[in-house]
Amino acid sequence: MAVMSVTEVQSFLAEHFPQIEPMRMRVEQVENGSVTVRMPIGEQHLRPGGTVSGMTQMALCDNTMYALTLAQLGPVALAVTTSLNINFLRKPSATRDMIAKARVLKRGKRLLVGEVSLYSEGEGEPVAHSTMTYSIPPGRS
Numbered sequence: 234m235a236v237m238s239v240t241e242v243q244s245f246l247a248e249h250f251p252q253i254e255p256m257r258m259r260v261e262q263v264e265n266g267s268v269t270v271r272m273p274i275g276e277q278h279l280r281p282g283g284t285v286s287g288m289t290q291m292a293l294c295d296n297t298m299y300a301l302t303l304a305q306l307g308p309v310a311l312a313v314t315t316s317l318n319i320n321f322l323r324k325p326s327a328t329r330d331m332i333a334k335a336r337v338l339k340r341g342k343r344l345l346v347g348e349v350s351l352y353s354e355g356e357g358e359p360v361a362h363s364t365m366t367y368s369i370p371p372g373r374s
């Protein structure tokens with residue numbers, strides 16, 4: 234069950250992690266065991282060849298997984314990424330928003346494991362897929 238709403242997660246991120254504001258990521262949906270985040274793509278996100286950089290896609294995955302962790306645990310600033318694996322599947326659109334959909338795979342006492350699929354808005358096939366693990370601070374499981 235989600236313990237934080239879209240507004241609560243977005244407010245927490247804005248207050249505690251203002252460095253992500255330039256990426257303009259916005260939490261759009263929080264459900265039981267899943268979140269959806271949108272990020273507008275601009276020139277600053279592109280690499281030579283006109284594709285969204287891997288760095289941008291990894292940052293979106295990591296921040297989406299953190300939003301999922303917050304939604305599951307509540308406002309816990311000290312949850313941290315312990316692993317991130319990403320597969321780039323196809324070239325994302327340079328002119329459409331990226332949509333990240335994350336879901337919990339396993340929640341334990343000390344670790345939360347999840348996956349994030351990235352899409353170019355309006356496309357049915359993912360452009361990237363990531364699996365991630367977050368460490369849960371003691372006393373927050």
